[in-house]
Amino acid sequence: MKILAVCSTGLGSSFMTHLNIDKALKTLGVSGVEVDHADLGSVSADSADAVFVGRDIAEAAQGLGDVVVLDSLIDQNEIQTKVAATLERHGIEVPS
């Protein structure tokens, strides 16, 4: 399972999202999920199993497969809830 956080530059917003997804996985007690970040231009539909983006590039990210849209990139509660839902959608059991 691979989750990719995506933004326009691939350096700031997506990196922050990546780190917060890592934190959510740790809190949820899930291991073995690969997380990375990238810029929108370098990502294709087969780059990852799920793609996390901020709401402003949700439209541009259409066609990248399972796209998860975040209202805030620093709301850990939202990120954790959406990470857990994504894992379940992809058949990964969430212990907590």
Add this chain to the structure above:
Amino acid sequence: MLTELLTPDRIRFADDVGSWRTAITLVSEPLVTDGTITTDYVDAVTESIAAPGGTYIDLGFGFALAHARPERGVVRPGLSYLRVRPAVDLADDPAHPIDVFLLLAATGSAEHVQTMQELAMLLTDEDARTRLLEAVSPADVTSALPQIGQNA
């Protein structure tokens, strides 16, 4: 370390700035002055925000992490802070009111990784966010930073 990048001279407060473009100019000033970034970087950040979807730097809770690609004028890593009162709408979009502009000069180096880890930790912490929003002096901002060491 964030405390090394976000030094007191890079922390500013401004009233009635009126527009997000002025906010970007103001938050950039300390970094341009000390040679951390060139004015080209300021242009790149402004263009990026004005472009379609440019409001993606709105992290939520009134924080914006303004940045562009390193090759657009980053000389060395840096970070600056600007608190605007009242909030201004990013890209003139009322859906994106911003209270705190953070301007990130990133290089993509190992140091950038550490900076982002510290920023992520800081900004996901509700108490730290409140302190950064309520700050009225550089000391208020820098005192919110060391807390992340204790949470790590």
